Amino acid sequence: MIEIKNISKTFNGKVVLDDVSGIFRKGETSLVIGASGTGKSVLLKCMLDLVEPEKGEVFFDGKEFLHVSENDRKDLRREMGVLFQGGALFDSKTVQENVKFPLDMLTKMSEGEKNDRVEFCLHKVGLDGTGPRMPSEISGGMKKRVGIARAIVMNPKYLFCDEPNSGLDPLTSIKIDELIKEITDDFNITTVVITHDMNSVLSIGDNIMFLYKGKKLWEGDSSTIMTSSVKELDEFVFSNHALKKLRGEFTK
Numbered sequence: 001m002i003e004i005k006n007i008s009k010t011f012n013g014k015v016v017l018d019d020v021s022g023i024f025r026k027g028e029t030s031l032v033i034g035a036s037g038t039g040k041s042v043l044l045k046c047m048l049d050l051v052e053p054e055k056g057e058v059f060f061d062g063k064e065f066l067h068v069s070e071n072d073r074k075d076l077r078r079e080m081g082v083l084f085q086g087g088a089l090f091d092s093k094t095v096q097e098n099v100k101f102p103l104d105m106l107t108k109m110s111e112g113e114k115n116d117r118v119e120f121c122l123h124k125v126g127l128d129g130t131g132p133r134m135p136s137e138i139s140g141g142m143k144k145r146v147g148i149a150r151a152i153v154m155n156p157k158y159l160f161c162d163e164p165n166s167g168l169d170p171l172t173s174i175k176i177d178e179l180i181k182e183i184t185d186d187f188n189i190t191t192v193v194i195t196h197d198m199n200s201v202l203s204i205g206d207n208i209m210f211l212y213k214g215k216k217l218w219e220g221d222s223s224t225i226m227t228s229s230v231k232e233l234d235e236f237v238f239s240n241h242a243l244k245k246l247r248g249e250f251t252k
């Protein structure tokens, strides 16, 4: 479980996060949603200690993360897997080398053990046999899968995904969402996904936090989001043209 408490962040006098608190539970895929520029990625960076908030705390299974010694923070970092926006693969390394990278950097495993682990992770994301290929030789959806394989290679307790659907067609997006949910369930980990994709919201949102101009305005799940009485959330949800049309049909 991850708990964030009263996170506030300002850039050049502009408040980007305003006293955001919340809980992301183990075994659940939690989503942080909101329009562009509303502070989702900054919140993620605060949770990962890539950006320092002016105020607030982050607890990983009860262990405070931001105000501990560098060594303790390093230990906790090893338990986190991150799928960065855009995948962030090394173009000059093969798929296999990309996935193996965290093992090379952070473990003393033998080459054989590392190769077995990489093979297991590539199998988990449906990419058996893709190891020798270069990132330039695979599709956008496959690159995301490689990013996910790399994010889980260290067997993390916590998985963070920043806009996992960006740049993907709707069908591939759904498959990536399903994969993230499957991994969360299978490994019983705490997963936080940053997104503004309504398909994801409706299909994998066990727990959803809505940010608006840096504030948490609502939280709930995919079964309650369509009927919320929060005006800003309603505008966000029904900014999707197809959903707006669907609502029109229902209220005729």
Ligand SMILES: Nc1ncnc2c1ncn2[C@@H]1O[C@H](COP(=O)(O)OP(=O)(O)OP(=O)(O)O)[C@@H](O)[C@H]1O
Binding pocket: 011, 012, 016, 034, 035, 036, 037, 038, 039, 040, 041, 042, 043, 196
């Ligand atoms: N390093 C930075 N320096 C100054 N301003 C920043 C910095 N990082 C983010 N911001 C500002 O913080 C605000 C929130 O940005 P953030 O990237 O969190 O938005 P977002 O909700 O993730 O948007 P998107 O969905 O488009 O990725 C924006 O106004 C952005 O310009």
